[in-house]
Amino acid sequence: MIIKKKLNNNAIITKNNQNQEIIVVGKGIGYGKDTNNLIDENKIYKTFVPENKGEKKRILDMISQIPVQYIEISEKIISYARRKYELILNESVYIALTDHISSSLDRYHEGIFLRNKFQWEIKHFYPNEFDIGLKGLEIIKEECGIELKEDEAGFIGMHIVSSEVGQSMDDFYVMTRFIQQMTNIVKYHFSIEFDEESLDYYRFITHLKFFWHRISRNRENTMGSLENEILEVIKNKRVNAYLCALKIKQFIEEKYKYELGNEEILYLTIHISRITKNIPEEE
Incomplete structure:
Protein backbone atom coordinates (compact mmCIF):
# COMPACT_ATOMS: atom_id res chain seq x y z
CA MET A 1 0.00 0.00 0.00
CA ILE A 2 1.15 3.51 -0.83
CA ILE A 3 0.52 6.50 1.42
CA LYS A 4 -1.92 8.95 -0.14
CA LYS A 5 -2.05 11.16 2.93
CA LYS A 6 -0.35 10.88 6.29
CA LEU A 7 -2.67 11.74 9.18
CA ASN A 8 -0.15 11.17 11.96
CA ASN A 9 2.50 8.64 12.92
CA ASN A 10 -0.19 6.04 13.59
CA ALA A 11 -2.69 6.57 10.78
CA ILE A 12 -2.62 7.12 7.04
CA ILE A 13 -5.00 7.29 4.09
CA THR A 14 -4.38 4.86 1.24
CA LYS A 15 -6.32 2.73 -1.26
CA ASN A 16 -7.15 -0.96 -1.24
CA ASN A 17 -7.13 -3.46 -4.10
CA GLN A 18 -10.61 -2.31 -5.13
CA ASN A 19 -9.26 1.25 -5.48
CA GLN A 20 -11.38 2.37 -2.50
CA GLU A 21 -9.99 5.06 -0.25
CA ILE A 22 -9.34 3.55 3.18
CA ILE A 23 -7.94 4.70 6.50
CA VAL A 24 -5.49 2.34 8.18
CA VAL A 25 -4.31 2.53 11.78
CA GLY A 26 -1.24 0.95 13.37
CA LYS A 27 1.41 1.96 15.87
CA GLY A 28 4.17 3.82 14.05
CA ILE A 29 2.74 2.99 10.64
CA GLY A 30 3.38 6.53 9.38
CA TYR A 31 6.53 7.24 11.35
CA GLY A 32 9.29 8.60 9.10
CA LYS A 33 7.05 8.18 6.06
CA ASP A 34 5.88 10.66 3.43
CA THR A 35 3.27 10.71 0.67
CA ASN A 36 3.78 7.94 -1.94
CA ASN A 37 5.96 5.88 0.43
CA LEU A 38 5.14 2.21 0.95
CA ILE A 39 3.81 1.22 4.36
CA ASP A 40 4.54 -1.84 6.45
CA GLU A 41 1.25 -3.72 6.24
CA ASN A 42 2.24 -5.93 9.17
CA LYS A 43 1.75 -2.90 11.43
CA ILE A 44 -1.91 -2.49 10.47
CA TYR A 45 -4.37 -3.54 13.18
CA LYS A 46 -7.46 -1.71 11.98
CA THR A 47 -8.73 -0.70 8.54
CA PHE A 48 -11.66 1.68 8.07
CA VAL A 49 -13.57 1.80 4.78
CA PRO A 50 -15.79 4.92 5.09
CA GLU A 51 -19.14 4.56 3.37
CA ASN A 52 -19.70 8.31 3.00
CA LYS A 53 -18.19 11.70 3.77
CA GLY A 54 -19.93 11.92 7.15
CA GLU A 55 -18.48 8.63 8.33
CA LYS A 56 -15.05 9.59 7.01
CA LYS A 57 -15.17 12.84 8.98
CA ARG A 58 -16.13 11.00 12.18
CA ILE A 59 -13.25 8.56 11.74
CA LEU A 60 -10.76 11.37 11.04
CA ASP A 61 -12.00 13.32 14.06
CA MET A 62 -11.58 10.24 16.24
CA ILE A 63 -8.05 9.64 14.97
CA SER A 64 -7.07 13.28 15.53
CA GLN A 65 -8.62 13.65 18.97
CA ILE A 66 -8.25 10.22 20.65
CA PRO A 67 -5.01 8.37 21.49
CA VAL A 68 -4.38 5.52 19.05
CA GLN A 69 -4.01 3.20 22.05
CA TYR A 70 -7.75 3.49 22.70
CA ILE A 71 -8.56 2.49 19.11
CA GLU A 72 -6.39 -0.59 19.61
CA ILE A 73 -8.24 -1.39 22.85
CA SER A 74 -11.57 -1.18 20.99
CA GLU A 75 -10.22 -3.48 18.29
CA LYS A 76 -9.25 -6.07 20.90
CA ILE A 77 -12.65 -5.87 22.60
CA ILE A 78 -14.54 -6.19 19.32
CA SER A 79 -12.30 -9.02 18.13
CA TYR A 80 -13.07 -10.85 21.38
CA ALA A 81 -16.82 -10.35 20.82
CA ARG A 82 -16.63 -11.67 17.27
CA ARG A 83 -14.35 -14.57 18.14
CA LYS A 84 -16.09 -15.85 21.28
CA TYR A 85 -19.74 -15.10 20.48
CA GLU A 86 -19.59 -14.85 16.68
CA LEU A 87 -21.38 -11.49 16.79
CA ILE A 88 -22.04 -9.51 13.64
CA LEU A 89 -21.38 -5.91 14.61
CA ASN A 90 -21.92 -2.64 12.80
CA GLU A 91 -18.57 -1.03 11.94
CA SER A 92 -19.72 2.19 13.62
CA VAL A 93 -19.13 0.42 16.96
CA TYR A 94 -15.43 1.29 16.64
CA ILE A 95 -16.14 5.01 16.77
CA ALA A 96 -18.74 4.79 19.55
CA LEU A 97 -16.74 2.36 21.69
CA THR A 98 -13.42 4.16 21.25
CA ASP A 99 -15.03 7.47 22.13
CA HIS A 100 -16.62 5.92 25.22
CA ILE A 101 -13.33 4.39 26.38
CA SER A 102 -11.60 7.75 25.93
CA SER A 103 -14.33 9.53 27.93
CA SER A 104 -14.27 6.86 30.66
CA LEU A 105 -10.52 7.17 31.13
CA ASP A 106 -10.74 10.97 31.10
CA ARG A 107 -13.39 10.78 33.85
CA TYR A 108 -11.22 8.36 35.80
CA HIS A 109 -8.33 10.82 35.80
CA GLU A 110 -10.71 13.58 36.90
CA GLY A 111 -12.11 11.45 39.72
CA ILE A 112 -15.58 11.34 38.20
CA PHE A 113 -17.58 8.11 38.49
CA LEU A 114 -20.84 7.48 36.63
CA ARG A 115 -23.26 4.81 37.77
CA ASN A 116 -24.90 2.71 35.08
CA LYS A 117 -28.63 2.77 35.73
CA PHE A 118 -29.05 -0.20 33.36
CA GLN A 119 -26.39 -2.32 35.06
CA TRP A 120 -28.84 -4.94 36.34
CA GLU A 121 -30.56 -5.23 32.96
CA ILE A 122 -27.26 -5.60 31.12
CA LYS A 123 -26.15 -8.39 33.46
CA HIS A 124 -29.42 -10.29 33.27
CA PHE A 125 -30.76 -9.57 29.78
CA TYR A 126 -27.45 -9.43 27.90
CA PRO A 127 -25.03 -11.78 29.70
CA ASN A 128 -22.81 -12.30 26.66
CA GLU A 129 -22.47 -8.58 26.04
CA PHE A 130 -21.77 -8.01 29.73
CA ASP A 131 -19.03 -10.63 29.57
CA ILE A 132 -17.56 -8.69 26.64
CA GLY A 133 -17.65 -5.59 28.85
CA LEU A 134 -15.79 -7.41 31.62
CA LYS A 135 -13.21 -8.54 29.08
CA GLY A 136 -12.95 -4.90 28.02
CA LEU A 137 -12.08 -3.89 31.58
CA GLU A 138 -9.36 -6.56 31.63
CA ILE A 139 -7.91 -5.23 28.38
CA ILE A 140 -8.01 -1.64 29.65
CA LYS A 141 -6.21 -2.69 32.82
CA GLU A 142 -3.56 -4.57 30.82
CA GLU A 143 -3.03 -1.72 28.35
CA CYS A 144 -3.39 1.31 30.62
CA GLY A 145 -2.85 0.02 34.15
CA ILE A 146 -6.23 1.44 35.16
CA GLU A 147 -8.93 -0.59 36.91
CA LEU A 148 -12.36 0.78 36.09
CA LYS A 149 -15.49 -0.06 38.06
CA GLU A 150 -17.86 -2.78 36.90
CA ASP A 151 -20.43 -0.19 35.77
CA GLU A 152 -18.12 0.50 32.84
CA ALA A 153 -18.45 -3.14 31.76
CA GLY A 154 -22.17 -2.46 31.52
CA PHE A 155 -21.58 0.62 29.38
CA ILE A 156 -19.32 -1.35 27.03
CA GLY A 157 -21.97 -4.06 26.85
CA MET A 158 -24.57 -1.45 25.93
CA HIS A 159 -22.46 -0.31 22.99
CA ILE A 160 -22.11 -3.90 21.82
CA VAL A 161 -25.89 -4.45 22.02
CA SER A 162 -26.51 -1.20 20.18
CA SER A 163 -24.09 -2.26 17.44
CA GLU A 164 -25.71 -5.71 17.16
CA VAL A 165 -29.12 -4.28 16.39
CA GLY A 166 -27.67 -1.53 14.22
CA GLN A 167 -29.49 1.19 16.11
CA SER A 168 -28.63 4.03 18.44
CA MET A 169 -28.19 3.95 22.20
CA ASP A 170 -31.65 5.51 22.52
CA ASP A 171 -33.04 2.46 20.71
CA PHE A 172 -31.17 0.26 23.18
Missing part, protein backbone atom coordinates in the same frame (compact mmCIF):
# COMPACT_ATOMS: atom_id res chain seq x y z
CA TYR A 173 -32.91 1.99 26.11
CA VAL A 174 -36.32 1.52 24.50
CA MET A 175 -35.65 -2.16 23.75
CA THR A 176 -34.43 -2.78 27.30
CA ARG A 177 -37.55 -1.16 28.70
CA PHE A 178 -39.65 -3.39 26.44
CA ILE A 179 -37.92 -6.52 27.78
CA GLN A 180 -38.52 -5.31 31.35
CA GLN A 181 -42.22 -4.89 30.62
CA MET A 182 -42.57 -8.36 29.08
CA THR A 183 -40.70 -10.16 31.86
CA ASN A 184 -42.69 -8.29 34.51
CA ILE A 185 -45.97 -9.44 32.98
CA VAL A 186 -44.82 -13.06 33.25
CA LYS A 187 -43.46 -12.56 36.79
CA TYR A 188 -46.68 -11.08 38.09
CA HIS A 189 -48.93 -13.50 36.23
CA PHE A 190 -47.20 -16.52 37.79
CA SER A 191 -45.92 -14.81 40.98
CA ILE A 192 -42.42 -16.17 40.36
CA GLU A 193 -38.79 -15.16 40.12
CA PHE A 194 -36.88 -16.44 37.12
CA ASP A 195 -33.91 -18.76 37.14
CA GLU A 196 -31.77 -16.26 35.26
CA GLU A 197 -28.96 -18.79 34.81
CA SER A 198 -31.18 -21.22 32.94
CA LEU A 199 -31.03 -21.83 29.21
CA ASP A 200 -34.80 -21.40 28.98
CA TYR A 201 -34.55 -17.89 30.43
CA TYR A 202 -31.73 -17.01 28.03
CA ARG A 203 -33.84 -18.25 25.10
CA PHE A 204 -36.83 -16.21 26.28
CA ILE A 205 -34.79 -12.99 26.50
CA THR A 206 -33.28 -13.66 23.08
CA HIS A 207 -36.77 -14.16 21.68
CA LEU A 208 -37.92 -10.88 23.20
CA LYS A 209 -35.01 -9.02 21.56
CA PHE A 210 -35.98 -10.27 18.11
CA PHE A 211 -39.65 -9.73 18.95
CA TRP A 212 -38.87 -6.07 19.68
CA HIS A 213 -37.06 -5.73 16.35
CA ARG A 214 -40.19 -6.86 14.54
CA ILE A 215 -42.44 -4.53 16.53
CA SER A 216 -40.14 -1.53 16.05
CA ARG A 217 -40.13 -2.15 12.29
CA ASN A 218 -43.83 -3.08 12.22
CA ARG A 219 -43.06 -6.37 10.51
CA GLU A 220 -45.84 -8.92 10.45
CA ASN A 221 -45.44 -12.66 10.53
CA THR A 222 -47.43 -15.12 8.51
CA MET A 223 -48.52 -18.45 9.89
CA GLY A 224 -49.18 -21.75 8.14
CA SER A 225 -51.82 -24.33 8.95
CA LEU A 226 -49.31 -26.55 10.78
CA GLU A 227 -48.41 -23.76 13.20
CA ASN A 228 -52.12 -23.08 13.79
CA GLU A 229 -52.57 -26.72 14.73
CA ILE A 230 -49.59 -26.56 17.08
CA LEU A 231 -51.04 -23.47 18.79
CA GLU A 232 -54.32 -25.31 19.38
CA VAL A 233 -52.43 -28.15 21.03
CA ILE A 234 -50.13 -25.91 23.09
CA LYS A 235 -52.81 -23.59 24.42
CA ASN A 236 -54.88 -26.54 25.64
CA LYS A 237 -51.89 -28.20 27.30
CA ARG A 238 -50.36 -25.07 28.84
CA VAL A 239 -53.41 -22.95 29.53
CA ASN A 240 -51.72 -20.61 32.02
CA ALA A 241 -48.81 -19.88 29.68
CA TYR A 242 -51.28 -19.17 26.88
CA LEU A 243 -53.32 -16.82 29.08
CA CYS A 244 -50.10 -15.00 30.00
CA ALA A 245 -49.24 -14.67 26.29
CA LEU A 246 -52.67 -13.13 25.75
CA LYS A 247 -51.91 -10.57 28.48
CA ILE A 248 -48.73 -9.65 26.61
CA LYS A 249 -50.73 -9.44 23.39
CA GLN A 250 -53.22 -7.02 24.97
CA PHE A 251 -50.45 -4.91 26.50
CA ILE A 252 -48.51 -4.62 23.24
CA GLU A 253 -51.58 -3.74 21.22
CA GLU A 254 -52.52 -1.00 23.70
CA LYS A 255 -49.00 0.32 24.32
CA TYR A 256 -47.31 -0.12 20.94
CA LYS A 257 -50.29 -0.30 18.55
CA TYR A 258 -48.93 -3.53 17.13
CA GLU A 259 -51.30 -6.44 16.53
CA LEU A 260 -49.86 -9.83 17.39
CA GLY A 261 -50.62 -12.70 15.08
CA ASN A 262 -51.08 -16.32 16.12
CA GLU A 263 -47.48 -17.15 15.27
CA GLU A 264 -46.09 -14.73 17.84
CA ILE A 265 -48.63 -15.90 20.41
CA LEU A 266 -47.52 -19.48 19.72
CA TYR A 267 -43.84 -18.72 20.32
CA LEU A 268 -44.56 -16.59 23.37
CA THR A 269 -46.64 -19.41 24.83
CA ILE A 270 -43.87 -21.94 24.17
CA HIS A 271 -41.19 -19.76 25.80
CA ILE A 272 -43.39 -18.86 28.77
CA SER A 273 -44.23 -22.53 29.19
CA ARG A 274 -40.54 -23.39 29.28
CA ILE A 275 -39.54 -20.82 31.88
CA THR A 276 -42.52 -21.75 34.10
CA LYS A 277 -42.38 -25.52 33.51
CA ASN A 278 -41.88 -26.30 37.20
CA ILE A 279 -45.18 -24.68 38.12
CA PRO A 280 -48.12 -27.14 38.16
CA GLU A 281 -50.68 -26.25 35.49
CA GLU A 282 -53.55 -26.18 37.97
CA GLU A 283 -51.94 -23.21 39.70
Whole structure:
Protein backbone atom coordinates (compact mmCIF):
# COMPACT_ATOMS: atom_id res chain seq x y z
CA MET A 1 0.00 0.00 0.00
CA ILE A 2 1.15 3.51 -0.83
CA ILE A 3 0.52 6.50 1.42
CA LYS A 4 -1.92 8.95 -0.14
CA LYS A 5 -2.05 11.16 2.93
CA LYS A 6 -0.35 10.88 6.29
CA LEU A 7 -2.67 11.74 9.18
CA ASN A 8 -0.15 11.17 11.96
CA ASN A 9 2.50 8.64 12.92
CA ASN A 10 -0.19 6.04 13.59
CA ALA A 11 -2.69 6.57 10.78
CA ILE A 12 -2.62 7.12 7.04
CA ILE A 13 -5.00 7.29 4.09
CA THR A 14 -4.38 4.86 1.24
CA LYS A 15 -6.32 2.73 -1.26
CA ASN A 16 -7.15 -0.96 -1.24
CA ASN A 17 -7.13 -3.46 -4.10
CA GLN A 18 -10.61 -2.31 -5.13
CA ASN A 19 -9.26 1.25 -5.48
CA GLN A 20 -11.38 2.37 -2.50
CA GLU A 21 -9.99 5.06 -0.25
CA ILE A 22 -9.34 3.55 3.18
CA ILE A 23 -7.94 4.70 6.50
CA VAL A 24 -5.49 2.34 8.18
CA VAL A 25 -4.31 2.53 11.78
CA GLY A 26 -1.24 0.95 13.37
CA LYS A 27 1.41 1.96 15.87
CA GLY A 28 4.17 3.82 14.05
CA ILE A 29 2.74 2.99 10.64
CA GLY A 30 3.38 6.53 9.38
CA TYR A 31 6.53 7.24 11.35
CA GLY A 32 9.29 8.60 9.10
CA LYS A 33 7.05 8.18 6.06
CA ASP A 34 5.88 10.66 3.43
CA THR A 35 3.27 10.71 0.67
CA ASN A 36 3.78 7.94 -1.94
CA ASN A 37 5.96 5.88 0.43
CA LEU A 38 5.14 2.21 0.95
CA ILE A 39 3.81 1.22 4.36
CA ASP A 40 4.54 -1.84 6.45
CA GLU A 41 1.25 -3.72 6.24
CA ASN A 42 2.24 -5.93 9.17
CA LYS A 43 1.75 -2.90 11.43
CA ILE A 44 -1.91 -2.49 10.47
CA TYR A 45 -4.37 -3.54 13.18
CA LYS A 46 -7.46 -1.71 11.98
CA THR A 47 -8.73 -0.70 8.54
CA PHE A 48 -11.66 1.68 8.07
CA VAL A 49 -13.57 1.80 4.78
CA PRO A 50 -15.79 4.92 5.09
CA GLU A 51 -19.14 4.56 3.37
CA ASN A 52 -19.70 8.31 3.00
CA LYS A 53 -18.19 11.70 3.77
CA GLY A 54 -19.93 11.92 7.15
CA GLU A 55 -18.48 8.63 8.33
CA LYS A 56 -15.05 9.59 7.01
CA LYS A 57 -15.17 12.84 8.98
CA ARG A 58 -16.13 11.00 12.18
CA ILE A 59 -13.25 8.56 11.74
CA LEU A 60 -10.76 11.37 11.04
CA ASP A 61 -12.00 13.32 14.06
CA MET A 62 -11.58 10.24 16.24
CA ILE A 63 -8.05 9.64 14.97
CA SER A 64 -7.07 13.28 15.53
CA GLN A 65 -8.62 13.65 18.97
CA ILE A 66 -8.25 10.22 20.65
CA PRO A 67 -5.01 8.37 21.49
CA VAL A 68 -4.38 5.52 19.05
CA GLN A 69 -4.01 3.20 22.05
CA TYR A 70 -7.75 3.49 22.70
CA ILE A 71 -8.56 2.49 19.11
CA GLU A 72 -6.39 -0.59 19.61
CA ILE A 73 -8.24 -1.39 22.85
CA SER A 74 -11.57 -1.18 20.99
CA GLU A 75 -10.22 -3.48 18.29
CA LYS A 76 -9.25 -6.07 20.90
CA ILE A 77 -12.65 -5.87 22.60
CA ILE A 78 -14.54 -6.19 19.32
CA SER A 79 -12.30 -9.02 18.13
CA TYR A 80 -13.07 -10.85 21.38
CA ALA A 81 -16.82 -10.35 20.82
CA ARG A 82 -16.63 -11.67 17.27
CA ARG A 83 -14.35 -14.57 18.14
CA LYS A 84 -16.09 -15.85 21.28
CA TYR A 85 -19.74 -15.10 20.48
CA GLU A 86 -19.59 -14.85 16.68
CA LEU A 87 -21.38 -11.49 16.79
CA ILE A 88 -22.04 -9.51 13.64
CA LEU A 89 -21.38 -5.91 14.61
CA ASN A 90 -21.92 -2.64 12.80
CA GLU A 91 -18.57 -1.03 11.94
CA SER A 92 -19.72 2.19 13.62
CA VAL A 93 -19.13 0.42 16.96
CA TYR A 94 -15.43 1.29 16.64
CA ILE A 95 -16.14 5.01 16.77
CA ALA A 96 -18.74 4.79 19.55
CA LEU A 97 -16.74 2.36 21.69
CA THR A 98 -13.42 4.16 21.25
CA ASP A 99 -15.03 7.47 22.13
CA HIS A 100 -16.62 5.92 25.22
CA ILE A 101 -13.33 4.39 26.38
CA SER A 102 -11.60 7.75 25.93
CA SER A 103 -14.33 9.53 27.93
CA SER A 104 -14.27 6.86 30.66
CA LEU A 105 -10.52 7.17 31.13
CA ASP A 106 -10.74 10.97 31.10
CA ARG A 107 -13.39 10.78 33.85
CA TYR A 108 -11.22 8.36 35.80
CA HIS A 109 -8.33 10.82 35.80
CA GLU A 110 -10.71 13.58 36.90
CA GLY A 111 -12.11 11.45 39.72
CA ILE A 112 -15.58 11.34 38.20
CA PHE A 113 -17.58 8.11 38.49
CA LEU A 114 -20.84 7.48 36.63
CA ARG A 115 -23.26 4.81 37.77
CA ASN A 116 -24.90 2.71 35.08
CA LYS A 117 -28.63 2.77 35.73
CA PHE A 118 -29.05 -0.20 33.36
CA GLN A 119 -26.39 -2.32 35.06
CA TRP A 120 -28.84 -4.94 36.34
CA GLU A 121 -30.56 -5.23 32.96
CA ILE A 122 -27.26 -5.60 31.12
CA LYS A 123 -26.15 -8.39 33.46
CA HIS A 124 -29.42 -10.29 33.27
CA PHE A 125 -30.76 -9.57 29.78
CA TYR A 126 -27.45 -9.43 27.90
CA PRO A 127 -25.03 -11.78 29.70
CA ASN A 128 -22.81 -12.30 26.66
CA GLU A 129 -22.47 -8.58 26.04
CA PHE A 130 -21.77 -8.01 29.73
CA ASP A 131 -19.03 -10.63 29.57
CA ILE A 132 -17.56 -8.69 26.64
CA GLY A 133 -17.65 -5.59 28.85
CA LEU A 134 -15.79 -7.41 31.62
CA LYS A 135 -13.21 -8.54 29.08
CA GLY A 136 -12.95 -4.90 28.02
CA LEU A 137 -12.08 -3.89 31.58
CA GLU A 138 -9.36 -6.56 31.63
CA ILE A 139 -7.91 -5.23 28.38
CA ILE A 140 -8.01 -1.64 29.65
CA LYS A 141 -6.21 -2.69 32.82
CA GLU A 142 -3.56 -4.57 30.82
CA GLU A 143 -3.03 -1.72 28.35
CA CYS A 144 -3.39 1.31 30.62
CA GLY A 145 -2.85 0.02 34.15
CA ILE A 146 -6.23 1.44 35.16
CA GLU A 147 -8.93 -0.59 36.91
CA LEU A 148 -12.36 0.78 36.09
CA LYS A 149 -15.49 -0.06 38.06
CA GLU A 150 -17.86 -2.78 36.90
CA ASP A 151 -20.43 -0.19 35.77
CA GLU A 152 -18.12 0.50 32.84
CA ALA A 153 -18.45 -3.14 31.76
CA GLY A 154 -22.17 -2.46 31.52
CA PHE A 155 -21.58 0.62 29.38
CA ILE A 156 -19.32 -1.35 27.03
CA GLY A 157 -21.97 -4.06 26.85
CA MET A 158 -24.57 -1.45 25.93
CA HIS A 159 -22.46 -0.31 22.99
CA ILE A 160 -22.11 -3.90 21.82
CA VAL A 161 -25.89 -4.45 22.02
CA SER A 162 -26.51 -1.20 20.18
CA SER A 163 -24.09 -2.26 17.44
CA GLU A 164 -25.71 -5.71 17.16
CA VAL A 165 -29.12 -4.28 16.39
CA GLY A 166 -27.67 -1.53 14.22
CA GLN A 167 -29.49 1.19 16.11
CA SER A 168 -28.63 4.03 18.44
CA MET A 169 -28.19 3.95 22.20
CA ASP A 170 -31.65 5.51 22.52
CA ASP A 171 -33.04 2.46 20.71
CA PHE A 172 -31.17 0.26 23.18
CA TYR A 173 -32.91 1.99 26.11
CA VAL A 174 -36.32 1.52 24.50
CA MET A 175 -35.65 -2.16 23.75
CA THR A 176 -34.43 -2.78 27.30
CA ARG A 177 -37.55 -1.16 28.70
CA PHE A 178 -39.65 -3.39 26.44
CA ILE A 179 -37.92 -6.52 27.78
CA GLN A 180 -38.52 -5.31 31.35
CA GLN A 181 -42.22 -4.89 30.62
CA MET A 182 -42.57 -8.36 29.08
CA THR A 183 -40.70 -10.16 31.86
CA ASN A 184 -42.69 -8.29 34.51
CA ILE A 185 -45.97 -9.44 32.98
CA VAL A 186 -44.82 -13.06 33.25
CA LYS A 187 -43.46 -12.56 36.79
CA TYR A 188 -46.68 -11.08 38.09
CA HIS A 189 -48.93 -13.50 36.23
CA PHE A 190 -47.20 -16.52 37.79
CA SER A 191 -45.92 -14.81 40.98
CA ILE A 192 -42.42 -16.17 40.36
CA GLU A 193 -38.79 -15.16 40.12
CA PHE A 194 -36.88 -16.44 37.12
CA ASP A 195 -33.91 -18.76 37.14
CA GLU A 196 -31.77 -16.26 35.26
CA GLU A 197 -28.96 -18.79 34.81
CA SER A 198 -31.18 -21.22 32.94
CA LEU A 199 -31.03 -21.83 29.21
CA ASP A 200 -34.80 -21.40 28.98
CA TYR A 201 -34.55 -17.89 30.43
CA TYR A 202 -31.73 -17.01 28.03
CA ARG A 203 -33.84 -18.25 25.10
CA PHE A 204 -36.83 -16.21 26.28
CA ILE A 205 -34.79 -12.99 26.50
CA THR A 206 -33.28 -13.66 23.08
CA HIS A 207 -36.77 -14.16 21.68
CA LEU A 208 -37.92 -10.88 23.20
CA LYS A 209 -35.01 -9.02 21.56
CA PHE A 210 -35.98 -10.27 18.11
CA PHE A 211 -39.65 -9.73 18.95
CA TRP A 212 -38.87 -6.07 19.68
CA HIS A 213 -37.06 -5.73 16.35
CA ARG A 214 -40.19 -6.86 14.54
CA ILE A 215 -42.44 -4.53 16.53
CA SER A 216 -40.14 -1.53 16.05
CA ARG A 217 -40.13 -2.15 12.29
CA ASN A 218 -43.83 -3.08 12.22
CA ARG A 219 -43.06 -6.37 10.51
CA GLU A 220 -45.84 -8.92 10.45
CA ASN A 221 -45.44 -12.66 10.53
CA THR A 222 -47.43 -15.12 8.51
CA MET A 223 -48.52 -18.45 9.89
CA GLY A 224 -49.18 -21.75 8.14
CA SER A 225 -51.82 -24.33 8.95
CA LEU A 226 -49.31 -26.55 10.78
CA GLU A 227 -48.41 -23.76 13.20
CA ASN A 228 -52.12 -23.08 13.79
CA GLU A 229 -52.57 -26.72 14.73
CA ILE A 230 -49.59 -26.56 17.08
CA LEU A 231 -51.04 -23.47 18.79
CA GLU A 232 -54.32 -25.31 19.38
CA VAL A 233 -52.43 -28.15 21.03
CA ILE A 234 -50.13 -25.91 23.09
CA LYS A 235 -52.81 -23.59 24.42
CA ASN A 236 -54.88 -26.54 25.64
CA LYS A 237 -51.89 -28.20 27.30
CA ARG A 238 -50.36 -25.07 28.84
CA VAL A 239 -53.41 -22.95 29.53
CA ASN A 240 -51.72 -20.61 32.02
CA ALA A 241 -48.81 -19.88 29.68
CA TYR A 242 -51.28 -19.17 26.88
CA LEU A 243 -53.32 -16.82 29.08
CA CYS A 244 -50.10 -15.00 30.00
CA ALA A 245 -49.24 -14.67 26.29
CA LEU A 246 -52.67 -13.13 25.75
CA LYS A 247 -51.91 -10.57 28.48
CA ILE A 248 -48.73 -9.65 26.61
CA LYS A 249 -50.73 -9.44 23.39
CA GLN A 250 -53.22 -7.02 24.97
CA PHE A 251 -50.45 -4.91 26.50
CA ILE A 252 -48.51 -4.62 23.24
CA GLU A 253 -51.58 -3.74 21.22
CA GLU A 254 -52.52 -1.00 23.70
CA LYS A 255 -49.00 0.32 24.32
CA TYR A 256 -47.31 -0.12 20.94
CA LYS A 257 -50.29 -0.30 18.55
CA TYR A 258 -48.93 -3.53 17.13
CA GLU A 259 -51.30 -6.44 16.53
CA LEU A 260 -49.86 -9.83 17.39
CA GLY A 261 -50.62 -12.70 15.08
CA ASN A 262 -51.08 -16.32 16.12
CA GLU A 263 -47.48 -17.15 15.27
CA GLU A 264 -46.09 -14.73 17.84
CA ILE A 265 -48.63 -15.90 20.41
CA LEU A 266 -47.52 -19.48 19.72
CA TYR A 267 -43.84 -18.72 20.32
CA LEU A 268 -44.56 -16.59 23.37
CA THR A 269 -46.64 -19.41 24.83
CA ILE A 270 -43.87 -21.94 24.17
CA HIS A 271 -41.19 -19.76 25.80
CA ILE A 272 -43.39 -18.86 28.77
CA SER A 273 -44.23 -22.53 29.19
CA ARG A 274 -40.54 -23.39 29.28
CA ILE A 275 -39.54 -20.82 31.88
CA THR A 276 -42.52 -21.75 34.10
CA LYS A 277 -42.38 -25.52 33.51
CA ASN A 278 -41.88 -26.30 37.20
CA ILE A 279 -45.18 -24.68 38.12
CA PRO A 280 -48.12 -27.14 38.16
CA GLU A 281 -50.68 -26.25 35.49
CA GLU A 282 -53.55 -26.18 37.97
CA GLU A 283 -51.94 -23.21 39.70
